Amino acid sequence: MADFPPMQNDLLLRAARGEKVERPPMWVMRQAGRYLPEYHEAKGNRDFFAVCRDPELACTITLQPVLRYRGLLDAAIIFSDILVIPQAMGMTVEMIEHKGPSFPDPLRVPSDLEKLKTEVDVKKELGYVFQAITRTRRELNGLVPLIGFSGAPWTLMSYMIEGGGSKFFIHAKTWVFRYPEESKRLLQMITDVVVDYCAEQVVAGAQLIQIFDSWAGELSPSDFKIFSLPYLRQISKRLPEAIQARGHQPVPMTVFAKGAWHALDDLCDSGYNVVGLDWTHDPADAAAIAKGRATLQGNMDPGALYGGREAITREVERMIKGFGGGKQGYIVNLGHGITPSVDPEDMKWFLEEVKRVGSEENTVQEALPVTLI
Ligand SMILES: Cc1c2[nH]c(c1CCC(=O)O)Cc1[nH]c(c(CCC(=O)O)c1C)Cc1[nH]c(c(CCC(=O)O)c1C)Cc1[nH]c(c(C)c1CCC(=O)O)C2
DSSP states (O other): OOOOOSSSSHHHHHHHTTOOOOSSSSSOTTOOTTHHHHHHHHHHHHHHHHHHHHHHHHHHHHHHHHHHHTTOOOOOSOOOOOOEEEEHTOOOOOEETEEEEEEEEEOGGGGGGGGOSSSSSSSHHSHHHHHHHHHHHHHHHTOOOOOEEEEEEHHHHHHHHHHHHOSHHHHHHHHHHHHHHHHHHHHHHHHHHHHHHHHHHHHHTEEEEOOOOOGGSSSHHHHHHHHTTHHHHHHHHHHHHHHHTTOOOOOOEEEETTTOGGGGHHHHHHTOEEOOTTSSSSSHHHHHHHHHHHHHEEEEEEGGGGGGGHHHHHHHHHHHHHHTTSSEEEEESSSSOOOTOOOOOHHHHHHHHHHHHHHHOOOHHHSSSSOOO
């Protein structure tokens, strides 16, 4: 077992486990990316997936926001992409500048499932991710915990069928409604790979795993229960077992099902320590539904970062107070990834304001008259 440096800041891990903390930990989805000039400098004109496959470069880029916002960010998230799983399953994925991911040969009919590998050796196909994780965990030297991640089965299935981003999800919806059994077969194939992939990330040094179901909101509430939730549950049940089978300790797990506001109650009982929220949730309403069953993570509208300092301060205060001050069961994040045109100084202001407001003594709960508690 790898021997990593002791942690200097484990706020994220304690909050994820539901412990009381001095202030809510904070990190930002897509914190390593295009809004940072140093990202463009490190990437140069290399292909996006070539950068993902270079552990040294992936490590450098992962550390960039943590070093720039030193003392503010409480976690690093490994620089990679959710689409490395379709690649490991035998599909070609290209990242096209200013357009996004593109699959030249997507799955269009059920017989296309035969094109996928039946057995995926994640160590062989995705070894570069594990190397990047181990290297980054060492380089971090205990500064903050390192988050590993995977796409959720439904989101990955959608990409594999659509062949890229989509407006109407014509192809993915055709599968859901015309080929439900074959859809479930594909979801199961992906789930099996996700479990192995995440377990190996933990073996390599990841200290928390987040599952991104970025397209969960495309499913109706009843279809979410059929085509997404069962597989998310399978992951949260099987992943700790898979980690233990490899002789390691399970780590906290986060589920982020964007757009699935209707499923919050179910997600709080789905075996994850943390439930990520997008900005369409009202913080106090979400906390009332969660009732302490899971730590909540989120959820400022990423667009508020375009609003200037006053707007950022207002939104940070509203968010943290809405989550009851955040000293238990809460992790600060945006409601989705930070966008490429955000000014890094505005991101800094956001983080500083979170630290200020999150460190305040008077949380909503503490301010309640003693007789009410
Ligand atoms: C849906 C999804 C993808 N990738 C990811 C998701 C889930 C999160 C979400 O919903 O936003 C996850 C992801 N992608 C990336 C990370 C790195 C770690 C981090 O969060 O800092 C993470 C966690 C790097 C990236 N992934 C990508 C970039 C930009 C690549 C570039 O042009 O340099 C980065 C830094 C490319 C990517 N990758 C993907 C898309 C749609 C795109 C293009 C459009 C976009 O950037 O939003 C698929």
